[in-house]
Amino acid sequence: MTKPHTSKVHLSSRHAIELLGQMILIRRFEETCAELYGAEKIRGFLHLYIGEEANAVGVMQALTPDDAVVATYREHGHALARGLPVREVMAEMYGKASGSSRGRGGSMHIFDVNRRFYGGNAIVGGALPLAVGLALADKMQGRNRVTCCIFGEGAAAEGEFHESLNLAALWKLPVLFVCENNRYAMGTAIERSESVIDMCVHAQSYGIPAEAVDGMDVVAVEVAARRMAEEVRAGGGPRFLEDKTYRFRAHSMFDPELYRSKAEVEEWKKRDPIPRFARWLQDAGLLHEADVAVVEKDVARVIEEAVAFAEAAPWEPVEDLLRDVYTPRTDTAVRR
């Protein structure tokens, strides 16, 4: 495990509550989704982020609203940490027209262009080239902003991972690659799929400066992410951050987890980022036990309201089936 770097983050009480609150929001949101899925309110695939909250929360702290985020199908946490309205994300889970993507995408395709949140991508490795392209557009148009591309370690086996890292390094593009290494690509442990299991080595082979960090430590993640984002912003080309983390739940809902032992899961649960951080803050005197209760109460209210919103939200009419396949043209004449 990597030692946390010297903190440049000023951990005020307010900031601490913010970090903790976001992680708790994600946790409770995901637990609610699991329940709703069992009740068949959410259908299809559901990939829960439980255990990995520190990654999304820490990394989002390093980004400005002008930066871009490209994520995977396990993106609910990133969406919430990015600031997408909880009710809209929940409505999207339900498939309602009031959802982030009009209900058309569902759990795996949450998009919010106003917050520069580009999904929600279901093909492993498939969004890495998109992130490279967004960064390319920024560089070509002289805009100084970061594209943060978040993916799991499973993507490292895909050709697109290598093509994207190579292109980003070759053209010195402002991409912050964040690899959430939770050690399992669905049911395949990293040792069984990668000849080199150190993700940083992969990045370094393309000449991209890379670091690993304890993904169960939200502050460590935030510190590393901020530093790397600044380096990218300074025009140093891409950076690669590996968050060593663990998902407490299965890959998706329908997964008997035959590929790992319960004992291993229990061992990692002891490092649950939320109680760990809460304890640390209480020990440091930045937080009282009562504060946590207040946060939990707030979060419960927000989620209850989001569920009610989603329940009541309308379905998109079937007559609208064929919309949004092509962009409507306001003029049919060819412009010269």
Next chain:
Amino acid sequence: MTLMRKITYREAVREALKEALERDERVFLMGEDVGRYGGAYACSKGLLQEFGEQRIRDTPLSESGFVGAGIGAALGGMRPVIEIMTVNFSLLALDQIVNNAATLRHMSGGQLSVPIVIRMATGAGRQLAAQHSHSLECWFAHIPGIKVLAPATVADARGMLWTAILDPDPVVIFEHATLYNEEGEVGAEGDLGVDIECAAVRRAGRDATIITYGGSLKKSLAATEQLASDGIDCEVIDLRALRPLDDKAIMASVVKTHRAVIVDEGWRSGSLSAEISARIMEQALYDLDAPVARVCSAEVPIPYPRHLEIAATPQPEAIVGAVRGVMRK
């Protein structure tokens, strides 16, 4: 009436690229060997010198990577023209085209548009054997969310690119490899911005309708010469756009002639000709005086020796035979 001049298809593509780069600074060309090499088919010769490395980007051999990057750049406000050397290599980028370019608008609930243009060479006829001779236009024409073009004339090669660039949705343009040396007429200032939705009647006729696209157009026209000397007057429709298909033009012709022959260089099974035949059956059954005939590639990977390559692909003789068949003459 503008003055006409004669240029080759490849010159038309180059002119169209150059003009697009001049007109709109968001446009850039990206692909393998488009810069220093001047383009695998010499379509971008000289452009690197004129527009520089930022806008004429040589890429590594990473079809998925650079097509996806093009899609991302389009999301980010650019108007990329991505060149995939041939349709044969586009298979490596199908994930990006089908799972990203075609779906982002829909999956995001209408928040995103992907204004990308992807150009690629296609087709057989140069003895390049099985892995370099595909005609897979129908696979792309199958996908909602993208538009597919097949410029068969020099004028269309010149004019379709700008309209495609202005289109807010992904447009895939297929350039048949045997057309690059062909000469044709364009206006003095070029045919900037022709429509990309309508088929064109390249030859009017009364007895039978030949429906075709891309590299098969000239073979179809050659067949009509021979048929005309036998008193059979064919109408030839150049589809120009493969998605969307111009049903109106197809049916207007079939209703007039009562007989249809479709010439498609794809393999027969599951081809674009099968789709067109189905549509004719749906929309003009009671006007047909014969079953719709199809002239397609034989069910074999394209062979290397010339005589076998010819036998495997649509040729004027076979088109003549198919027209005679529907005429029952």
Next chain:
Amino acid sequence: MIEFRMPSLGADMEAATLVEWVKKPGDRLKRGDVIAVVETQKGAIEIEVFNDGVLDEILTNIGEKVPVGRAIATIRGMDEALGPALRAAVPVAAPEKIAPVTAPPEEAARPPPETRVVQAQITPAARRRAQELGVDLAAVKPGLGGVVGLDQVEAARPVTKERPGILFDEMRNAIAAAMARSHREIPHYYVASTIDVSRLMDWLEAENSRRSVPARLICAVPLMRAAALALKETPELNGHYEEGRFEPAGRVNMGVAVAMRGGGLIAPAILEAEILDMDELMERLRDLVARVRGGRLRSSELSQGTVTFSNLGEETADSVLPLIYPPQVAIIGCGQIAERPWADHGAVVVRRTLTVSVAGDHRVSDGRRAAQFLTHFQQLLHNPEKL
């Protein structure tokens, strides 16, 4: 002596332009030496020889565009007795043009013949045309391949046999009966209007002066055209009334009253008159009149009229009050065009005018409709160039 030919440097290279000779006649050549520089679509490329020898003769000049495979120089061997095996590679002769095998469809489009019930194969277009023409498909002889197509159905169109005398006697009796029935059964009403046709006649005269004699239009033609167009707007004047019901016709099959030799009037129809332009109408009219004189009309022309047009043109009557031919529901009659006094803006002038009458079946239409028809008819005649 070896012929050195323009090599192919790429799959899509067809020709190249000679821009420089690097070696000159008399130079010694080694395998791999660059002999010349050629310009291709991809740029300038050096071409090399694959034989040792001496450059004998240059066959191509600078600036010439040479197709791949053409000899551009000759090389003589160090040893002139070199065998054929060591000559410069002669390009493979273009293979014989082999007739391509049209790949047969993997699955037969039809089941094998012996399992089929012997039934005519009738194309959808043929089926529909047969219905339109009233042709009995069972009686149509199949064409090539056992298929009944449009050609076969067209060929089976019923044609009235040529028996002039007897046929026309029968016809005259039938007309007499029809007229009696018309008078008995159809409650006729009449609406008439006198129209200034000066513009029409001026236009017609100018138009005809531009045309050769065979192409000229008689004045009935624009009248018929205008009538056909106007009838599209008043469907109650165009159709059949049978068994207590009126069936408006989708087409205007315009019966034209033609005088028969030996007296009597017959009104065979020009089918689908509303889609014919004036030249086509003229052609049909001429053909009809000829066939009436020759006694060769078709049954459909006699039975399928949906309205009749009676033009007394050359006669001296100013107007006519015709009888409707059942089962039609209207008839349009035109008197002669003549110069008559006319009131125009308070002054009396002389104009060529025409009186048009419409007789209608009062069970189907009324004077208002007929008057609307006449108004429209008149409007159309005021713009003859648009007909």
